[in-house]
Amino acid sequence: MDSLSKQVALIVIASVFFVIIAVGIIILILVYQKRQLQYLNEKSKMKLNFEKELFKTQLEIQEQTFKNISQEIHDNIGQVLSLVKLNINTMDCDQPKPLREKVNNSKILITKAIQDLRDLSKSLNTDYVIELGLMRSIEYELDMIRKTESYKVYFNIMGKAYRLNRQEELIIFRIVQEILHNIIKHARASDINVKAFFDPETFILQINDNGIGFDASGIESNNFEAFGLGIRNMHNRARMINAVFQLSSTLQKGTTVTLTLPTINKE
């Protein structure tokens, strides 16, 4: 009887042990699911934030583009058309030689105005960054600055250029716009130098100016919080596409911004 009791007790212990294992398995699954749910929620939240930021970026690009267009119409096309109007007003049909000169001059001016309008209409398309590509969009942006004749603008592309993905191009372009806007507004520079390096595994974009510079010691130690919203936005957006945003500045010598994006060759 003793032997039977011992064996029955052994079976009971084994059963209890397996019940504990079963409960453990069920708890493990529930814990795993909870963690998985947390991970999925965070992932979808991050995706939502990214899409929100991308949308904001598009709106900002559009806003900046409209500002540029407004300036272009006022400073360039408006001036050209005023000159044409002046020509027409001062035309004297009794003096054929000056009249012909003025007509020819007006023709040239109107052709220029038409060409400028054509260029502008391209940038009115909200997806022009996607259509033109990052390099041509930057070039277009630099052309606008060049036309003001206040800056010497240099743009160099090194390596075999390839397209980045839509989100990356949009965000990088918006960062470039912001940097150029800052140069115009604060740097008091005469030269703007933009370099794009297309490496098979990395894309590097460097923008530097020879302006007054500023104390960037906080940024060099990655303390972006101490700086304005513009710099913080650029840093955060770069992080969104896994790019590294670096800024260095020396007083009276200028500022350099470098954006490094790890990528695969997209030829």
Added chain:
Amino acid sequence: MEPFLKNFLEPFSYFIYAITLWREYRRDKLTREKVLFIYYFLAAVIISYASVIALNYANNNWLYSIHYFLSAVIFAYYFVKVLTNRLNRLIAGSLFTLVLLIYFSTNIILENTYFNSIGTAVFFLSVLICSFLFFNELLNNMTEKNILLNFDFWLISGYVLYFLGSFFIILSYDYFSNKFNYDQQLILGNLWSIQNSLLFIASLLALGSHLWIAYQNKSL
């Protein structure tokens, strides 16, 4: 209390399962739940009859054999329906086919009138393997939907609790009944009580989860 735990807790648990599955079927209208409801209702009737017979010391093994056969068929159907992966379905189908083959070879061909301990242990093992396959699928195909609101998860968790907890009790039955005399074997009734208690807990888990899911869906 002891006769109830030994004889009537098992059909009572099946009755709880039947009520749960009936309510679940009324809510979800899933055929597999309807099939399970019919199975548990029949199991409650068969095992109740077997328990009444046992009180008169008559042989009720033939009723357990019917229950064993029915369980193998229904669990095969349920797991083939609930599993989504083709290989897993094939494994489930093969395992329960093996269980049925054991049933036919021992109960029909060899005309065994004793309780088929090994065959039942193989059946228990098959349910456990299929349950783990289900868990594996659940973890691999995790969605944002809360697992706690999945009735199949709770039902199968109950199966793991019962079938894993009572696996050794079933497996050892054959060994004990061959080694000890009838009087000594009476002590084995305690093991049946443990097994029935686990089945009761599993049935309560199914009923509780059903009510909780219904409450959660209502409050959403």
